[in-house]
Amino acid sequence: MFFNAFVFRDMKLQVLFITLILVSPVVGIINNFNAKEEAIETSLEINEIKEISNGNYCILQLENALYMYNEGYPILPYYVKTYTYPAGTKINEI
Structure with a gap:
């Protein structure tokens, strides 16, 4: 039992x-x-661009920018912006 x-x-x-x-x-x-659906729009305003001549090259200097260095190519400034989304978020376009 x-x-x-x-x-x-x-x-x-x-x-x-x-x-x-x-x-x-x-x-x-x-x-x-x-x-709910939300859209995030980001814009970048560049106030001042400094042009520095360095021999055969011209370097563009921007405030708070990072630079991409690849041999044989121009040095390009870029910015990084990180967004954090909740789990399950769908990103439709960039």
Whole structure:
């Protein structure tokens, strides 16, 4: 009798566990439908560009810029902007 009660309780736990595994992804999908759409627009305003002659090369110097160095190519300034989005965010275009 004790064995039958233990097996029955164990089966209930198995059914509950399998049900939770099957239902949990549905909760995430429902939550995703309620997400709002936001657009982020970024612009860059360059106030001053300094042109420095260096022998055969001309270097463009910008405030707070990083520079890309590749041998045989011009030295190009660039900026890096990092955005952090919540999990599940869709990015439509850049």
